[in-house]
Amino acid sequence: MILEATKPDSDAALDREFNPWLAAEARFNEAALLLGLDDGLQKVLRSPALEMTVHIPVQLDDGRLEVFTGYRVQHSLARGPAKGGIRFAPDVTLDEVKALASWMTWKCAVVNIPFGGGKGGVICDPAILSQNELERITRRYTAELIDIIGPERDVPAPDMNTNEQTMAWIMDTYSMHKRTTVTAVVTGKPLNLGGSRGRVEATGRGCLFVTLQALRKFRMDPAQTKVVVQGFGNVGGKAAKLMHKAGMKVISIIEWDGALYNSNGIDPEALMKYKQATGTVVGYPEAEAIDKHEAMFLECDVLVPAAKENVIHSGNAARIKAKILCEGANGPTTAVADKILEEKGIFVIPDILANAGGVTVSYFEWVQDRQGFFWNEQLVNGRLEEIMVNSFKDVVDYGERHKVHNRAAAYMLALDRVAFAIKLRGIYA
Secondary structure: OOOOOOOOOOHHHHHHHHOHHHHHHHHHHHHHHHHOOOHHHHHHHHOOOEEEEEEEEEEOOOOOEEEEEEEEEEOOOOOOOEEEEEEEEOOOOHHHHHHHHHHHHHHHHHOOOOOEEEEEEEEOOHHHOOHHHHHHHHHHHHHHOOOOOEOOOEEEEEOOOOOHHHHHHHHHHHHHHHOOOOHHHOOOOOHHHOOOOOOOOHHHHHHHHHHHHHHHHOOOOHHHOEEEEEOOOHHHHHHHHHHHHOOOEEEEEEEOOEEEEOOOOOOHHHHHHHHHHHOOOOOOOOOEEEOOOOHHHOOEEEEEEOOOOOOEOOOOHHHOOEEEEEOOOOOOEOHHHHHHHHHOOOEEEOHHHHOOHHHHHHHHHHHHHHHOOOOOHHHHHHHHHHHHHHHHHHHHHHHHHHOOOHHHHHHHHHHHHHHHHHHHHOOOO
């Protein structure tokens, strides 16, 4: 969802600003320049290690044969196996997958877990496909990738329009080819197939932990903190629920079909039950309806964009009235908008830190699968909090030491860690 607002002057400028690969490259270039990385290392860090395009023939339920296009990109393997989700959507592009794979490299490095970045996608519309058709697409896609994925090579996970059932199909298909059950080939699986406790809420819980750290930094009382959450799915919905439980007032929730406002706070758990019963947030009786295009510009302490990319851009960034921006989604702010937010003095918790709770607990799941020993939820959440709190401090300290804003600090820290690993390993020739 891209909120309507004044857009940049030309369509070409808009296309450049909203292109995810160009946005990732702009952030990379800024961090590389600030770090003083030499040209050779920049070339290595900038280039994906592997890009694969596959064409997936699938027989549909009505007997027709259709061919779907899928991608898998491994951006870096310097610190460990590639890690990243698989999305099913009609607008998936290779540029988008490349950008998301590079973001995963930096995200894993920021929270200092031993993975590189990967990402995958299939161009399809799940809304018009049956469960059987989705299963056939998933299994054939997995079979096409069989030589490049695996617990030691590339570990997929759920993403947009994929879920634990999708991961179960991938795990089963991979296991059938390997002739043994391999639970560690994917994360985000059902608990009964080697999934981890705490995984469902992990990204939202990570957002809570870093937001609490930001509130402590500015000596803000959670009970006096007003929060606006854009997106009420797995990330935004869980973050809203957990922030509400931590005492914050969630004054507005924005969804694709409408937005709600209550100055005294909305109970996200009650709203979730309403949405499950009705299929929408529209009409919720405990809050008033407001314009979904304007709700993001409400005066608040914390804004959590947890929907899609590019919702904060050069045409609307000046209207943001939050003190803290906690990026629950991947790439919700364009590179051009970064400067505007910096000039406004908004404290940004960048996506590669803020939403890293999901990949962190995916790491825990991978570790548990490989050990064959599973942790209780209290242990999972405790270890997640430790990593998110330490990573927040690492980024903020790095930024203060180098006198740069948080996003530049996060990218510099990540590039530094990956570059260090490459230097230690050397270049095999």
